[in-house]
Amino acid sequence: MNKGTKKAEEKREMKLWDKGYELDRQIEKYTVGDDYLLDRKLVKYDCLASIAHAKMLAKIGVLSKKECADLVKMLEEIIGLDKKGAFAIAPADEDCHTAIEAYLTKKLGDAGKKIHTGRSRNDQVLVALHLYYLDEFKKLKSKLVSFQKVLSAFRNKQGNFAMPGYTHMRKAMPSSAGLWTQCFIDAVEDDLLLLESVTQLIDQCPLGTGAGYGVPMAIDREYTASELGFSRVLKNPLYAQHSRGKFSVAILHLLSSIMLDLNKMASDLILFSMPEFGFFELPEKFCTGSSLMPQKKNPDVLELVRAHYHAVLSHEFQVQGMCANLISGYNRDMQLSKEAVMKGFEVTLASVAVMTLVVEELVVNKERCAQAMSDELYATEKALRMAEKGVPFRDAYRKVAEEFKRP
Amino acid sequence: MNKGTKKAEEKREMKLWDKGYELDRQIEKYTVGDDYLLDRKLVKYDCLASIAHAKMLAKIGVLSKKECADLVKMLEEIIGLDKKGAFAIAPADEDCHTAIEAYLTKKLGDAGKKIHTGRSRNDQVLVALHLYYLDEFKKLKSKLVSFQKVLSAFRNKQGNFAMPGYTHMRKAMPSSAGLWTQCFIDAVEDDLLLLESVTQLIDQCPLGTGAGYGVPMAIDREYTASELGFSRVLKNPLYAQHSRGKFSVAILHLLSSIMLDLNKMASDLILFSMPEFGFFELPEKFCTGSSLMPQKKNPDVLELVRAHYHAVLSHEFQVQGMCANLISGYNRDMQLSKEAVMKGFEVTLASVAVMTLVVEELVVNKERCAQAMSDELYATEKALRMAEKGVPFRDAYRKVAEEFKRP
Amino acid sequence: MNKGTKKAEEKREMKLWDKGYELDRQIEKYTVGDDYLLDRKLVKYDCLASIAHAKMLAKIGVLSKKECADLVKMLEEIIGLDKKGAFAIAPADEDCHTAIEAYLTKKLGDAGKKIHTGRSRNDQVLVALHLYYLDEFKKLKSKLVSFQKVLSAFRNKQGNFAMPGYTHMRKAMPSSAGLWTQCFIDAVEDDLLLLESVTQLIDQCPLGTGAGYGVPMAIDREYTASELGFSRVLKNPLYAQHSRGKFSVAILHLLSSIMLDLNKMASDLILFSMPEFGFFELPEKFCTGSSLMPQKKNPDVLELVRAHYHAVLSHEFQVQGMCANLISGYNRDMQLSKEAVMKGFEVTLASVAVMTLVVEELVVNKERCAQAMSDELYATEKALRMAEKGVPFRDAYRKVAEEFKRP
Amino acid sequence: MNKGTKKAEEKREMKLWDKGYELDRQIEKYTVGDDYLLDRKLVKYDCLASIAHAKMLAKIGVLSKKECADLVKMLEEIIGLDKKGAFAIAPADEDCHTAIEAYLTKKLGDAGKKIHTGRSRNDQVLVALHLYYLDEFKKLKSKLVSFQKVLSAFRNKQGNFAMPGYTHMRKAMPSSAGLWTQCFIDAVEDDLLLLESVTQLIDQCPLGTGAGYGVPMAIDREYTASELGFSRVLKNPLYAQHSRGKFSVAILHLLSSIMLDLNKMASDLILFSMPEFGFFELPEKFCTGSSLMPQKKNPDVLELVRAHYHAVLSHEFQVQGMCANLISGYNRDMQLSKEAVMKGFEVTLASVAVMTLVVEELVVNKERCAQAMSDELYATEKALRMAEKGVPFRDAYRKVAEEFKRP
Secondary structure, three states: OOHHHHHHHHHHOOOOOOOOOOOOHHHHHHHHOOHHHHHHHHHHHHHHHHHHHHHHHHHOOOOOHHHHHHHHHHHHHHHHHHHOOOOOOOHHHOOHHHHHHHHHHHHHOHHHHHOOOOOOHHHHHHHHHHHHHHHHHHHHHHHHHHHHHHHHHHHHHHOOOEEEEEEOOEEEEEEEHHHHHHHHHHHHHHHHHHHHHHHHHHOEEOOOOOOOOOOOOOOOHHHHHHHOOOOEEOOOHHHHHHHHHHHHHHHHHHHHHHHHHHHHHHHHHHHHOOOOOOOEEOOHHHOEOOOOOOOOOEOHHHHHHHHHHHHHHHHHHHHHHHOOOOOOOOOHHHHHHHHHHHHHHHHHHHHHHHHHHHHHHOEEOHHHHHHOOOHHHHHHHHHHHHHHOOOOHHHHHHHHHHHOOOO | OOHHHHHHHHHHOOOOOOOOOOOOHHHHHHHHOOHHHHHHHHHHHHHHHHHHHHHHHHHOOOOOHHHHHHHHHHHHHHHHHHHOOOOOOOHHHOOHHHHHHHHHHHHHOHHHHHOOOOOOHHHHHHHHHHHHHHHHHHHHHHHHHHHHHHHHHHHHHHOOOEEEEEEOOEEEEEEEHHHHHHHHHHHHHHHHHHHHHHHHHHOEEOOOOOOOOOOOOOOOHHHHHHHOOOOEEOOOHHHHHHHHHHHHHHHHHHHHHHHHHHHHHHHHHHHHOOOOOOOEEOOHHHOEOOOOOOOOOEOHHHHHHHHHHHHHHHHHHHHHHHOOOOOOOOOHHHHHHHHHHHHHHHHHHHHHHHHHHHHHHOEEOHHHHHHOOOHHHHHHHHHHHHHHOOOOHHHHHHHHHHHOOOO | OOHHHHHHHHHHHOOOOOOOOOOOHHHHHHHHOOHHHHHHHHHHHHHHHHHHHHHHHHHOOOOOHHHHHHHHHHHHHHHHHHHOOOOOOOHHHOOHHHHHHHHHHHHHOHHHHHOOOOOOHHHHHHHHHHHHHHHHHHHHHHHHHHHHHHHHHHHHHHOOOEEEEEEOOEEEEEEEHHHHHHHHHHHHHHHHHHHHHHHHHHOEEOOOOOOOOOOOOOOOHHHHHHHOOOOEEOOOHHHHHHHHHHHHHHHHHHHHHHHHHHHHHHHHHHHHOOOOOOOEEOOHHHOEOOOOOOOOOEOHHHHHHHHHHHHHHHHHHHHHHHOOOOOOOOOHHHHHHHHHHHHHHHHHHHHHHHHHHHHHHOEEOHHHHHHOOOHHHHHHHHHHHHHHOOOOHHHHHHHHHHHOOOO | OOHHHHHHHHHHOOOOOOOOOOOOHHHHHHHHOOHHHHHHHOHHHHHHHHHHHHHHHHHOOOOOHHHHHHHHHHHHHHHHHHHOOOOOOOHHHOOHHHHHHHHHHHHHOHHHHHOOOOOOHHHHHHHHHHHHHHHHHHHHHHHHHHHHHHHHHHHHHHOOOEEEEEEOOEEEEEEEHHHHHHHHHHHHHHHHHHHHHHHHHHOEEOOOOOOOOOOOOOOOHHHHHHHOOOOEEOOOHHHHHHHHHHHHHHHHHHHHHHHHHHHHHHHHHHHHOOOOOOOEEOOHHHOEOOOOOOOOOEOHHHHHHHHHHHHHHHHHHHHHHHOOOOOOOOOHHHHHHHHHHHHHHHHHHHHHHHHHHHHHHOEEOHHHHHHOOOHHHHHHHHHHHHHHOOOOHHHHHHHHHHHOOOO
16 A cells, blocks of 8 residues: 555545545535534534533443543543644544544544444534534523623613603604603513523434434433433433434524614614614624715624624524425435524624614714604693593594694 | 596595505505415404404493494494405505405494504404414424324334444434334424424414504403403513514424425435335325436425425514514514414424424334444444343444444 | 215315326315415416417317317316306315316316316416416516606706715715616616516416426427416426425515616615705695594505515515425425416516505705705715815815814 | 834834824724735735836835836835735735835835825725725636536536436436536536626726825726726725725626535535435545444545635625615725635635546436336326426316326
């Protein structure tokens, strides 16, 4: 065997499924996509799941105690490297799972080659994703709670300023900064409720479902689930596969529900901070300018929050379309769902953070609000006062309407 | 006043917001749309909510006991008429709310004109929708539970027949009719969990939020909420408006999640009942024919279940897009969400029912399944047996792979 | 045979694919859906295509001259009945194609049974749809041209009123009613260009492609295409099937492109007719009121135009998802595309008509516009004047920006 | 001024809209997004447009001949640097436009500060995008034509092999490899027609429309349009802004239309290359394996082509949602459309290339196809033969149907 062949041989060893033929280079690039980049987020979770898996394999006698201890040590080493950004995944590795197994095999020899006993890349990916999702949920929850706190502080400080309330984008009835703010506090409260229910879905351990048809071996699924902190085992292996799309969509729906609240808030702030209204004031440091028009101070950040709702929606929609009309069992199509969900988390977390900053510095212009409290806003009250005195409401309504007819 | 004018006057009285000018006829048609048809589903719920509202108005002294009793009686009469399909909503009525108020006013005079005191059509629509949603949820839950029962019976009877398991649409590992069936039982279980959480969202009473800015009057919201059986009051009036889009999408997401399960099941059944596979057999009475090809028996019903997933998705997507980039407070855009959600319920309920029928008559062809259990399905097991004897899994894998190379 | 059986027999004769077994009633309802209602729009086109088909069958000797003449006469009779709304399609008929063939058979006996020679319901549906589409395109074109005319008249009359131009929803530079109007005239011009290209797609005759694999018979496709006024034959039968989804989406994309223009126009008009701006005035007869707030005059029609964009989008999206991940050849899923496209046409035609009405009566409030022409709008011009005198633009920009800093 | 301040001053100079205050760091990160990365694709086009703009400024006397020559030279230098990957855009630059202007100013002083005279970043971005789009169209057209050629070669070589044709995923009538292939050749032909019409939309020069309200200066738009090779000037400045969303969607619709063809083709190939059918054979080098199951050879590349359709769709959908419900004039939301369109091009080009590779090596298994040509496929022909002999088709159909009844 000459040197060139040997090198190629080594490269080929990188694929978990290598069986001695080479994939067309262009095809390889197309199939790997950005997975080797995206998977940086999963290294830690794959290692944690592999540690649990190794311990289980030792428990059922497939690994010796020594092999298990070596693997655990090495996996912790990778976690450490990864923390420092020092664990690389090459495009040729395809994904983090291959890179990790290759690293273990290189360092430990046979023990490394044994780590994949009793699992498939399918359940390996799934368990890493579930662990990753649960961590993201924690971050999300914490950011949402902070957002609520900042909103509450804003409401407490500036909430009792009167402000016109609009329907159909026309002045309707008296509102207040507090009423407006509370709307979003309550909306986030319901998002937290949705977050809880999606967490329940994800809090099932898919490790041990293999490629969707179980593992013909006496593995201990309760053990790994419990080691990894899951509340329960995701039992049916075929459902583990089906759930990948279903759960991805559930997560993205949660994220788009949050983004819808921000979209609404941003839409309000953009309109009502127009100098023509002036109800809200945005701090200058949040506004960007124009390259042509010297006077401009634009609410770009709010416009982008508004737009990012549609980005998250499009991820949701992509997964919804992608996993349809396909038969049960893993289909490679699902690979693309990874980026969709990751981007969804990224954008939503950033958007909540940014809106929290905005509300922290948001100012209600009391004077402009007061000036805007014109008579028409009290028309309903007038009619209701008449109704309280016994005039049938519909008659009172018409009487007041008469007063407000255009001259 | 001549006769013609009087007639027009009468017609104009139909609009809740009438103030003495006429809407362009073409514009009217465009704005009313199909609401007068869709609203047939809401008559009962609007009456129930109006009964609670009337009682509350009596409690706070706006209505006399007599007025209240008359209104309640008349509203119950409408419920009765509606049950028999005898309560008509004309296009000129715009919606059921106008038709009902007009009916009350016609029958009771001033008492009818008083029913709208302290509420807006906005919260009136919302509360009717919430009541309607909660009823639909009950139907849906019951249908899902029936579906699970039929699936369980199928699994118990035919579940232990072996069947090839596929990944990437290629034979992978041994599966069984039971494994396959359980996947969907578990999927529905998670849908029921989602149903629970969406029910929690909807189980808030929006009556009393007026047009989004509350009602400047001492109404008793706890009372109406409790009369109508809601667990809690949806407090913030502006959130009541915002929640219309948010909750519609949450409902449609639930429905599309259920439809995704059915889409997957239909996709499996269409493929595996192809004569080329023959794993499943569909009863003849579920198959339709071709107008040209005399031999054909087509699984149309399954294809349509598959397709209806996309219909439900499109409703979800419509509401998601429609309520974005808009400011707080009611915008008429939301009118279109009504049909989207109603259609979502209709299609999903029908699809679950139809799939229940299909599973009831579904037959696993044991012989065809057995014939399909070829050697390759056991390759993984072979490698794992070697792994159990100490051969590193990756080496065992390559050895077995060698055996399965194409000649 | 007793009477009951005979009746059932007769009923069963209604299906083109009838071969002697009965479809489950619930399944039948599910599969037929609303087709028997939707198909009312296709009766005429199916008859026209059947006339061309009958003539062709006579030409190649399958029908006698007499049979052909009888069929043509009877089909023309149906067209006449349909015009008067007197040709009924019962749910049991499934669709107009069955109803028409049944009518012909009932009236003409064997000649009716021969009409389906050499075609399938698949190409029969396709050709009727293409004819229907081409007619709708004509209507659409005419409505768009009228809309442009009304826009031009508006521009000619009120176009030279100055108006602030906005970017980021902040005053930017001077604009005018004419600049604004011309934007939409030009947008429609590009829509007409798209309409032309989609017309080219549809202007191919699919009749004769059978069920997607041609017709094993010497039919004359050029003849029927030319009889029906198509520019060319859609040759490949499998592509005829694939094109159903592809073309439906192309049509819906055209419609959503038009609706996007209207969405933008409606968004502008809703904002700038707010009393806070007052640039535009909507005639009272286009505004609806509130059931609670006596003073309100709401731009509902514009809000609904805005919302209907999302409805059309959702139809587009439905077909895009529905026809994906499926193999070639007809799949029943495509049935649902019919309603999607029909609704798309309906809503778009109505929306263009309604916006034409709006523009006809639209008024620019010259005074309010003039008042809004504040200094900042001229900042760019100021900087450019300095630039013309040799000051580097970037320096001029900063100098002017300094002037407009918030105090 | 101390050193720190000076540095900050220099950094601030990087923004085109800088007017002396600093943007919050987190906000800046959020608003810039990945633009500084995406814009690498636009450097060349921005330089080309800037060259035309500089020449025009010289023509109308705003730049001296020397200034113009210097700018042109420097812009050509940047094009050269960019070609070698040596022109960097830092995140602090925001985008390529700022980086380029900053470079010019650094190298040329006042001439650099003058380049932005008479244009806005808005029309600068638009013109660069149009030039970029037109180049991508050229690539796309060339790839589609190559794809057609490869398909034709495949059809010529293996096209006359008979193959079963399917409808409803059930055997229907005889088809052939040629019929199948021609379907996609014709589909691509129609895509080329759509490409032509979208090219017509894009082939309008937006340079000179400023920020959407024109440039109050005597610029020569015909001159720059012609210098840049555009067929016509995109006249209305407000439409230039509106067209950004409209045209982005038109492009993405074209791309998704192409991807739909590939999705269909991939779906066919995945099914019919299953060993259970064996009509098509995929070369081993295009197949990937499983990490667990040693025997597997999976059509991953086809599954990903199938899935990428949904990715392109999701980009289309994102832009469609994002640009709705917003008023005229630039809104920052549109920034996100850039990535959507760029990704759309990237994925579509790669997918067409990959499918071309696949077809180049695709093999029809003549024997397996022949074996699959069972009697039922000829049922229609049988009925038609009877019809030719005078038996009414509907009677012939029923007679043949009788023969094919399940035993």
